[in-house]
Amino acid sequence: MSHAVSPLAPKTIPDMPVVEGVRFATAEAGIKYKGRTDVLLMAFAEGTEVAGVFTKSKCPSAPVEWCREKLGAGTARALVVNSGNANAFTGKTGRDTVAVTAAIAARAVGCGEDQVFLASTGVIGEPLAPTKFEGVLDAAAARLADGPWIDAARAIMTTDTYPKVATATVEVGGVPVVISGIAKGAGMIAPDMATMLSFVFTDAPIDAAVLQGLLSATVGTTFNAITVDSDTSTSDTLLMFATGTAAARGAPRIHAAGDPRLTEFSVALHRVLLDLAHQVVKDGEGARKFIEVQVMGATSDASARRIALSIANSPLVKTAVAGEDANWGRVVMAVGKAGEPADRDRLTISFGDIRVAAAGARDPDYSEAAASAAMQAEHIPIRVDLGLGSGRATVWTCDLTKEYVAINGDYRS
Amino acid sequence: MSHAVSPLAPKTIPDMPVVEGVRFATAEAGIKYKGRTDVLLMAFAEGTEVAGVFTKSKCPSAPVEWCREKLGAGTARALVVNSGNANAFTGKTGRDTVAVTAAIAARAVGCGEDQVFLASTGVIGEPLAPTKFEGVLDAAAARLADGPWIDAARAIMTTDTYPKVATATVEVGGVPVVISGIAKGAGMIAPDMATMLSFVFTDAPIDAAVLQGLLSATVGTTFNAITVDSDTSTSDTLLMFATGTAAARGAPRIHAAGDPRLTEFSVALHRVLLDLAHQVVKDGEGARKFIEVQVMGATSDASARRIALSIANSPLVKTAVAGEDANWGRVVMAVGKAGEPADRDRLTISFGDIRVAAAGARDPDYSEAAASAAMQAEHIPIRVDLGLGSGRATVWTCDLTKEYVAINGDYRS
Numbered sequence: 001m002s003h004a005v006s007p008l009a010p011k012t013i014p015d016m017p018v019v020e021g022v023r024f025a026t027a028e029a030g031i032k033y034k035g036r037t038d039v040l041l042m043a044f045a046e047g048t049e050v051a052g053v054f055t056k057s058k059c060p061s062a063p064v065e066w067c068r069e070k071l072g073a074g075t076a077r078a079l080v081v082n083s084g085n086a087n088a089f090t091g092k093t094g095r096d097t098v099a100v101t102a103a104i105a106a107r108a109v110g111c112g113e114d115q116v117f118l119a120s121t122g123v124i125g126e127p128l129a130p131t132k133f134e135g136v137l138d139a140a141a142a143r144l145a146d147g148p149w150i151d152a153a154r155a156i157m158t159t160d161t162y163p164k165v166a167t168a169t170v171e172v173g174g175v176p177v178v179i180s181g182i183a184k185g186a187g188m189i190a191p192d193m194a195t196m197l198s199f200v201f202t203d204a205p206i207d208a209a210v211l212q213g214l215l216s217a218t219v220g221t222t223f224n225a226i227t228v229d230s231d232t233s234t235s236d237t238l239l240m241f242a243t244g245t246a247a248a249r250g251a252p253r254i255h256a257a258g259d260p261r262l263t264e265f266s267v268a269l270h271r272v273l274l275d276l277a278h279q280v281v282k283d284g285e286g287a288r289k290f291i292e293v294q295v296m297g298a299t300s301d302a303s304a305r306r307i308a309l310s311i312a313n314s315p316l317v318k319t320a321v322a323g324e325d326a327n328w329g330r331v332v333m334a335v336g337k338a339g340e341p342a343d344r345d346r347l348t349i350s351f352g353d354i355r356v357a358a359a360g361a362r363d364p365d366y367s368e369a370a371a372s373a374a375m376q377a378e379h380i381p382i383r384v385d386l387g388l389g390s391g392r393a394t395v396w397t398c399d400l401t402k403e404y405v406a407i408n409g410d411y412r413s
Numbered sequence: 414m415s416h417a418v419s420p421l422a423p424k425t426i427p428d429m430p431v432v433e434g435v436r437f438a439t440a441e442a443g444i445k446y447k448g449r450t451d452v453l454l455m456a457f458a459e460g461t462e463v464a465g466v467f468t469k470s471k472c473p474s475a476p477v478e479w480c481r482e483k484l485g486a487g488t489a490r491a492l493v494v495n496s497g498n499a500n501a502f503t504g505k506t507g508r509d510t511v512a513v514t515a516a517i518a519a520r521a522v523g524c525g526e527d528q529v530f531l532a533s534t535g536v537i538g539e540p541l542a543p544t545k546f547e548g549v550l551d552a553a554a555a556r557l558a559d560g561p562w563i564d565a566a567r568a569i570m571t572t573d574t575y576p577k578v579a580t581a582t583v584e585v586g587g588v589p590v591v592i593s594g595i596a597k598g599a600g601m602i603a604p605d606m607a608t609m610l611s612f613v614f615t616d617a618p619i620d621a622a623v624l625q626g627l628l629s630a631t632v633g634t635t636f637n638a639i640t641v642d643s644d645t646s647t648s649d650t651l652l653m654f655a656t657g658t659a660a661a662r663g664a665p666r667i668h669a670a671g672d673p674r675l676t677e678f679s680v681a682l683h684r685v686l687l688d689l690a691h692q693v694v695k696d697g698e699g700a701r702k703f704i705e706v707q708v709m710g711a712t713s714d715a716s717a718r719r720i721a722l723s724i725a726n727s728p729l730v731k732t733a734v735a736g737e738d739a740n741w742g743r744v745v746m747a748v749g750k751a752g753e754p755a756d757r758d759r760l761t762i763s764f765g766d767i768r769v770a771a772a773g774a775r776d777p778d779y780s781e782a783a784a785s786a787a788m789q790a791e792h793i794p795i796r797v798d799l800g801l802g803s804g805r806a807t808v809w810t811c812d813l814t815k816e817y818v819a820i821n822g823d824y825r826s
Contacts, residue, residue, distance in 0.1 A: 059749030059757040089745045089757065091774030124742025125775050229728040231743075232750035315642040315728070315813075316821055323822025329537025330644075332502045336472030337645035344472040344502065361504030362538050400728075401822075402815040408729055409736025409814075 008282035008290050008378065008398070009162045016149035016167050019178050020203040021045030021243025023144035026155035027136045032084030032122055037155040039133065041140040042079040042199075043109040045243045050076035050117065051212035053219050055236035061088030063118040064235060066098045070114050074208030076241055077111035079199065080118050080137065081156050083184070087120040087128040088234040100130035101137075108141035119197050119237045121184060122158055153182040156197055159407060160184050160283050166275035168268040173261045175251035177204040179272050185228065185280035198223065198238045198276055204265060205244035205253040213257045214266055215240050222273035225305075225395045227312050228284035229404070281396045286403030289321050291396065292381045297348075298391030303340040305393035310338035311382060318400035321380055326371035328356040331382060346387035351380065421695035421703050421791065421811070422575040429562035429580050432591050433616040434458030434656025436557035439568035440549045445497030445535055450568040452546065454553040455492040455612075456522040458656045463489035463530065464625035466632050468649035474501030476531040477648060479511045483527050487621030489654055490524035493531050493550065494569050494610065496597070500533040500541040501647040513543035514550075521554035532610050532650045534571055534597060566595040569610055572820060573597050573696050579688035581681040586674045588664035590617040592685050598641065598693035611636065611651045611689055617678060618657035618666040626670040627679055628653050635686035638718075638808045640725050641697035642817070694809045699816030702734050704809065705794045710761075711804030716753040718806035723751035724795060731813035734793055739784035741769040744795060759800035764788065 021044055026037040052071050054064050080101060087094050102116040120128065153163030167180040183198035206214075215238065223238060247253060254262055282290055293312045298304035311317055311334040320327035328349050335342050345360030352374045355363050374380075380399075434457055439450040465484050467477050493514060500507050515529040533541065566576035580593040596611035619627075628651065636651060660666055667675055695703055706725045711717035724730055724747040733740035741762050748755050758773030765787045768776045787793075793812075 055749075056752070057746070057749030058752070058755040059745050059760070086742075089742060089760075089770065089773065089775075091758065091772065093774065124745055125770065126742075127775070231727050231729045231746060234746055234749055314644050315817070316644045319818050319821035322818060325822065329499075329502060329539075332472050332537055333470070333644060333647055336468075336470030336647050339469070339471070342471040345504065347472070347502075357502065357538065359504065360502060361506065362502075362540070400818060402818045404728070405732050405735060405813060405815045405818060408732035409738065 005161045006283045006287055008287055010279065013150060013165060014167055016147065016165055016180055017169065017178050018146040019180050019201045019243070021048060021245035022201050022241070023146055024152050025140040025143040025145065026151050027140045029082065029132045029136045031082055031128070031132055037151070038083045039136055039140065040081040040152050040155040041105065041137055043144050044077050044241055045245050047244050048076050049074055049206060049208040049211055049242045049244065050239060051208055051215045052237065052239045053215055055233055057232055057234045059089060059234050061086050061120060061235040062090060062094035062098045063087055063120050064237060066102070067117050067237065067239065070117065073114060075115055076117055077115035078105050078109045078117070079239065080105045080116065080133070081197065082120050083156050083158050084122040085120060085126055085128040086122045086124045086235045088124045090125065090127050093127050097128050097130045101133050104130070104133050104137050108137045117239055119235070121156065121197050121235055124234060149180065149182065156182065156184045158184065159285055162283060164276055164279040164283070166272045168272050170264045170268040172204050172246070172254070172265050173252035175246055175249050177202055177246045177251055177265070179268055181272050181276050183276040183280055185283045196233060196236055196280060200240040200272065202242050203244070203246040204242055205247040205251055206242045207255050210254055210257050211240055211242050214269060218266070218270050218273055222270065222277045226277045226281045227309060227395060227397045228281060278396060281398050284398035285407045286401040287398030288401055289399040290379045291321055291398060292379070292394060293397065294381065294383045294394045295386065296392040297386040297388055299341045299389040300391040301393055304391040305395070307335055307338045307340050307342070307384070308393045308395040310334045311384070312395045312397035315400055318397065321375070322399035322401045324372065324375040326351055326356060326375050331384065332357070335384060341388060342386055343388060348385040348387065350383040351375065352377065418574045419696045419700055421700055423692065426563065426578065427580050429560065429578055429593055430582065430591050431559040432593050432614045432656065433658035434461060435614050435654070436559055437565050438553040438556040438558065439564050440553045442495065442545045442549045444495055444541070444545055450564070451496045452549055452553065453494040453565050453568040454518065454550055456557050457490050457654055458658050459490070460657050461489050462487055462619060462621040462624055462655045462657065463652060464621055464628045465650065465652045466628055468646055470645055470647045472502060472647050474499050474533060474648040475503060475507035475511045476500055476533045477650060479515070480530050480650060480652065483530065486527060488528055489530055490528035491518050491522045491530070492612065492652065493518045493529065493546070495533050496569050496571050497535040498533060498539055498541040499535050499537045499648045501537045503538065503540050506540050510541050510543045514546050517543070517546050517550050521550045530652055532648070534569065534610050534648055537647060562593065562595065569595065569597045571597065572698055575696060577689055577692040577696070579685045581685050583677045583681040585617050585659070585667070585678050586665035588659055588662050590615055590659045590664055590678070592681055594685050594689050596689040596693055598696045609646060609649055609693060613653040613685065615655050616657070616659040617655055618660040618664055619655045620668050623667050623670050624653055624655050627682060631679070631683050631686050635683065635690045639690045639694045640722060640808060640810045641694060691809060694811050697811035698820045699814040700811030701814055702812040703792045704734055704811060705792070705807060706810065707794065707796045707807045708799065709805040710799040710801055712754045712802045713804040714806055717804040718808070720748055720751045720753050720755070720797065721806045721808040723747045724797070725808045725810035728813055731810065734788070735812040735814045737785065737788040739764055739769060739788050744797065745770070748797060754801060755799055756801060761798040761800065763796040765790065765794050
C-alpha cells in the first residue's frame, strides 16, 4: 500500500552533515513490507550518552519498556529500529523478541546488551519473530557508514509518504557541533508523549542527565504540541544520543543544566525538534492543510493548551478546513467543549489575518468572500483570543480528509 | 443538501399515541432550508411541569441560556424549535431574537413569555432574525393538533436522514400514562450534555423537581453515553414536559422522588431515552455501523466510562470498523491512551462473541477469518475486560466513514 507524497512535504531536503561517532546501515528484513528497507541499525562511539521520552500509554510496547529500563545507565552503543510491526501487545513473546534482538545487535556491533536501544513501529498485536533480525543485523553491521541520512529516515517509515530529516550546526564553547534528527509519523499522533518515533544525534559532549533535562523541556512545545488524530500510540519514542566526539576538537563537556554554553545549543535543538514535529503533521494521514492553532488570553498556559488541543482535535473543525469552509462556529464549539474558563462574549477568532468573530458575535466587518479566500491557503492559522488572561499555547495539526478514512480503513489488511 | 437515509435507520416507526395536553404544528419559515418544515410550535395544557438538561459548553447558544433561566419556575406552556440556524455565538442580537420569539409565541398561544421554551439547531454564528417567526407562529397556532408526531420530529431535523420518535405506555398508580419523545442528531454529538435536541412529553402528573431528578438520573446512561464525533454542541437541549392531564383520569400526582409508583415509569423513561439516543447514533453523519463499547473490570464505573469513551472516540478504531478490519490493536491503543488504570497483561478484548486478545497478547485461538466475518455485521459489539475491579460502563457510537468527511466538509457552504 503506498500513497502519493503529501502536498505539504518540504520542497527541499537539507544536506545532512556527518555526526561524528554515529554510523548506520539499513536492511530489508521483510517484516511486513516487500522491496523496501525496514530495519535501521545504528552504532555509536564509546561514551555516547542517551536520553529519552516515551509514550504515556498504559499499554506500551515491549521496546518502550526495554528502553525505559535501560535508560537509567545513561550510555548507548547501538540502536535498532524496525518498521512494519510495533511489537506491542505481544505479551511474553514480545519481551523475548526484544531481549533476543538486543543480544543479536550487541554481538553485531560489539557492545553490551544493556547498551542497545530498540524501537518498533507498525501493526499492534502481531507477534514479531526475533529470527527476522538474525542474519540481517550481522550483515548491516558490516556496512556501517556515516551516511546517507535519508536512507535511515526512509527505513523507519510506515504510512509516511516522505522521509523526515532535520539538522542544525551550532557552537558549544566556541566549537561547532551538529544536531541531526530523523522522525516518522504519520497516524496515531497525539500529544502527551514523544509522538511516534524520532531519533536525534549530536557530537556535543553532554552528560545524560543534562541531555534528559533538555529533551524533556523541549518536547512540550514541539512533539507534544502536534496532533494528527488525537490517538496516542503504544510505541512513541524520542531518543537523543550525544556521542561527545566533539570533545576531541575542544568542545567542553557540559555537566550542568543551565550552563550558558548550552544556550545556542538548546535553541537549535528546539528548532530541529519543531522542524521534525511539523514534518510529522505535514505527513498526517491524508493531510492537505497544515493548521496552526494559537490560543492566547487564557487564564493559564495549561488552559490555553487544552483549548488549543480541543480545537486541533475536533473532527468538525478539521473537516471544515478540509472543505475550505471558514466555519468559525465550529471553533466556538471547540472552545466551549474544552471545559476551560472561557467567556463567549469576550472571544475573538481569526483565520490568518481575517478576524471573523469578536465580542461574542460575527465580526461587523466579516466578509464571507475574504474568509473563504483565506481558507484556500495550504497553511491555515487559527487564532483565538479568550480575553481573560495571559495564558498562551500553540499546537499544530492537519485537516481531516476522506483519504485519512481510506488509509485507516484498510491499513492492516 | 440531502443524503441517503442511514442504513441503520429503524425498519419501522412506532404508532405514536396522543399525549394529552400536548398540541403542536409545524411550519416553513425558510430559515435555511427550502421546501421543508423548519419550525415546530408546541402548546401545553395549563399546569405543565418542565425539566431540562443542557450542554456543558462554555459557549452555549442564546436559547440554551434562556431555557436555563426560565427552568426555575418549573412550568411551561409553549415550545418553539427551529432548525437551520443555532442562534449561537450571535451576541446581543441572539439574546434579542430569543426574547422577541418568546413574545411572539406567548401571544400566539396565550401565555406568559416566561412559560415559553426555545431551542435552535443549525449553523453557529449566523444572526437569526426574529422576523422569521412573526407570521409563521401565529399561523401555526391556528393549526395546533395532537398529531402526527412524525411531522414534529421532521421539522427539527438538520443533517438527520430520518425523523426520530419513541414512545411507551405504562401505569402510574394503576392509570395508563404515555411517554413520547422526539430527537434530532446527527453530528456534533458527544457526551457531557443532553446531546443535540430531544423533547419528551408525558401526561403523567409529576412535580417539576421530581421530573428533573428523573431526567438527570436517566441521561447519564442514555444521551450522555453516546458519541458520534466527540464534538459537544453549543445547543444541546433535552427538555421534558409533564402535562399532568392524566390526573383527570385518576393518576396520582407524584411529589417525591423515590415514590414507588414511579418505578415502572422511570424504567420506561430510560427505554424511551435510550431508544432516541440509539437512533441519534444510528443517524450519525456517514454512519454505516452501530458500535457498542462495553468496558468491565475497571477500577470504578467512572474509569470504565472514560476508557469506553476513549475507544468510542478514537478515529483509528472508528475507521477500522468502517473498513470491517478486526484491528483490535487500536482498541489496545485507545485503552492505553485513556490515562486510566489498566494492566496490559490482564486485558481481554472481544469483538462480539470472538475473543481476539487475552492476557496481554493475541488470543491463542485467534482466527483472522472468524474475526473478519464478525466485522461484517451492522452491529459491532466491542467488549473490553480490564480484569482489575468491578467498574463497568457501556457507550454507543458509529463508525467514521468518508461520508462523515464529505458531509462536514461542505455543510455550511
